[in-house]
Amino acid sequence: MAFELLQCHLRILFLWLVAMALVLAAEGGVLFSSLEETMVVTADIQGQNWTDGPRIRTARVGDDHMLIKWALNSTLTGLGVDREYTTVKIRLCFAPISQVERGWRKTNNDLRKDKTCSIPITSQKYTTEGNFTDWTIRRNVPGASYFVRVYVSDVNGTQLAYGQTTDRLKTSNLIIIQPITGRHLSIDVASVVFSISSVGALLGFLIAEFRRMK
């Protein structure tokens, strides 16, 4: 009897599942490949000088600031390219080397599913002269290789163009960020104390038990 009831419920659930599965999920986002690179972005770590050649810079979480400057590419000014540009979102993005074996940072052409630039820096209004921001690297930024990208979007939030500090292959001009460990002396001490207490309690009870057996 329980079985028949189960079967009946199963059939109902299965039909509902099929119905739900047939519902379209048409949620296509803007494709990255359709965006043009019209913005020029630079990111400097305060106190560090650039030199020409392969540039890989290191920044420490909590200590170092990043000065990020963005502006429309000077060759495109006055052409009306930025007619609909409203908002500029600046994001920290993972370089390919930090995406290896990490599906949660995967690049996807569909910007709704893209996880490359999952660390937001800030959002600013678009101006033709460009702008800058001084960003102290947040403490929950993981240790990895990064570049900075800006997305320009219109009034509705649809991305129209982008700019980034690295090249198309995302291998040059990377920034390595050194994270905090999250450990503190007090946590370490508490761990040791609790561990010793745990084993000590067991030994205490064992000794008491053996004494009682005798």
Next chain:
Amino acid sequence: MAPTPPTWRLDNESVGEPGSSLHGVTGHEPTFLPTIDPVHEHDDQPGAPPTDLKGRPFKLPVDSEHKAKTVRIWTIHRPHMLAFHLSWFSFMVCFFSTFAAPPLMPVIRENLNLDKIDIGNAGVASVAGAVVSRVLMGTICDLLGPRFGASSLMLITAPAVFCMSLVTDPTGFVLVRFFIGFCLATFVSCQFWMSSMFNTKVVGIANGTAAGWGNMGGGIVQLVMPGVFHIIRHNIGSNDFTAWRIAFFIPGVIQVFVGIVVLIFGQDLPDGNYSELKRKGDKVNDSFKKVFLYAVTNYRMYIFALTYGYCFGVELTIDNIIAQYFYDRFDLNLTTAGTVAASFGLMNLFSRPLGGVLSDLAAARWGMRGRLWCSWTIQTLGGISCIILGVVGQLGPAIVVLLLFSFFVQAACGTTFGIIPFISRRSLGIISGATGAGGNVGAVVTQAIFFLNSSYPTERGILYMGIMIVCCTLPVCFVYFPQWGSMFCGPSKSVTEADYYKSEWNKDEQSRGLHKASMKFAENAKSERGSQHGSIAAKEGLEDANTKGETAV
């Protein structure tokens, strides 16, 4: 006037013999526990309520061994119900600690710079340790009692939980998860304890409920850890990478606390603790070689070790990966992903006990063939729902499928242990232990094959895992009991239960009467013929077994 104890009390259980110590794991052996006589004779006075060693009457109706005849879940009567609650709660806490990392994985993986392979290795390590510790726990329970077995394991592995706060790299993470995973052996102490406290008629429910509620720990933790993490982040103001480390003190402290509570309030047997009782009575030491031989030459052991690996093993795998899966695939936040993941483990509240009940219902009607069909059907449905889970891309349907999947997979665990007690009487301990270990091996293998590499995404891994469940459940079709039949074949007319269980003893052993315990069991096992046969005979057998001044309520 107490009747003389039946001679079948001479048992093959001996202290410390590997394999013999795993009695109690399934809950159908307790009639044949080693003779543990109390220091003082406890001839229950007819008409007076039975009392324990200290003269306190039992609050539950008990049989002649002072094992409870009912399970009153909403009470904490000492010693039986208190043992029940301590037992399932300690098992639950160990599940909680073992799977405390997965719901926080999105934070931990960034702090420790883990990649998919590291996370996969840690998942494998978390269930691999228990493969060995479950086998050893039986021996420990025999020597020290289930109370010490459970609590010492919890107190020894608690430092590993605290060490999680010190980890800074992938290697440390894998090692810590490996050592924490040892505490999953509390499953054995939990089942052992239930079998010491509850009589045959109710021990199945007690064991199934204790195991199911214990497994729920893997679900509860997916709710609690993100919640604790958020409280620490927002109310205390720590940053992410510190908050998760502090959060790990919760499972650690709970584990120590419960370990100590079990030591203080727990009691091994209805009459007292092992240290208060003296072991007396004649014991026949069974030969470990023989017990081992009859286990490894019984093909059914391998089949059920494999199938348990694809119900319980899959359950462990899902506990490890599901929060991260929902976080990444459906873009949920940590708390929501944890809630969805928790629903999987929380189904254990009724799924696993219900699986045992369904198996018993099928057996009442169709006997062992019914149990086999029940087990195969439920586990295959689990595999199919796993396949669907890997395919479904919308959140709502995915949650529904997850719940269905959890029910089938956990019920399949319950049905498996409905069959195990009948595979062998002599080698029951080793077979039960091997099945349990097979569960963990299944978890290790599944995670290693499908969730360690990046060549395909997690949803495809889940799909393949579903296919593997269906394939690895097919061998159940080949399990044949000559006295009862198999899924597709009827029983052999010339073989009875007695023949089957006698065949584990050679002529010399039979002439010395060593097989008599098995014969009693064979008599009881006639219930596996189904409703048209021997249910009356089975009842008579059970009544014989419990005759010894049985106490009225």
